[in-house]
Amino acid sequence: MTGALMLVEVFGVVGTLDGRVALVTGGGTGIGASISARLAAEGALVAIGQRTVAEIEQAMVAGLGAAAGLAVDISTREGCRTLVADVVERFGRIDILVNNAAVTGPPAVGSFAEFDDDRLDLLIDVNLKAPFRCAREALPHMAAGSVVINIASVAAYAAQVDAAAYVMSKAGLVGLTRALGFELAPRGIRVVHVSPGDIMTGPGPDVSADDQPWARRTPLGRRGRPEDVSAAVAWLCSSDASFITGSGVVVDGGWISY
Secondary structure, three states, X not given: OOHHHHHHHHHOOOOOOOOOEEEEEOOOOHHHHHHHHHHHHOOOXXXXXXXXXXXXXXXXXOOOOOOEEEEOOOOOHHHHHHHHHHHHHHHOOOOEEEEOOOOOOHHHOOOHHHOXXXXXXXXXXXXXXHHHHHHHHHHXXXXXXXXXXXXXXXXXXXXXXXXXXXXXHHHHXXXXXXXXXXXXHHHOOEEXXXXXXXXXXXXXXXXXXXXXXXXHHOOOOOOEOHHHHHHHHHHHHOHHHOOOOOOEEEEOOOHHHO
């Protein structure tokens, strides 16, 4: 039994997404890979979007259970249109759109006074414009009961050092979630966000030791794991969350309440 299937059984929701078509941007790496695997384990037909063919090949080899992998640069309007069109051509519709792809880490960090326009443009194009565009392109192919999930961040709620552009993009994504939740509700389409805190997506300390800064600032005393985020995404996609829209879930171990 795989770890992903074991996690699904623990939550008791195996097969809750049988036959639904899900598109996960950035779905082959990090948090996105965990989201793709979780949705596939619950029966969804998952299409993952990544920027390069190499990333898609690595994702498919990793065995995430994806039904399709598409190499598209969503920092452009045409890229968003192409990605959605390819998924619709293959599967006929989109039931779940997870806007997960984002510019994060060192490329997203820098002094406000020294943050150049090229980096700013790329960050906003990927973190904010792409979710808007992908949702707009997907809308004609989404029926009542569909859901758009935006992967935001605790940065939308709390300032972080040298992250003005990133904070702005994620706060904007939470605002977009609220606005679309209101606007698309008459169509029966829900729009929600998941806002992760510090998530351990690669090698590094689990910050269970007292000398690690995130341990001191996170009441639960550890870093989050991709599975913590994908579990929230899967629940929000399910019928158990059918009365939730325009808002979201913060997955941060209590960090923003500290």
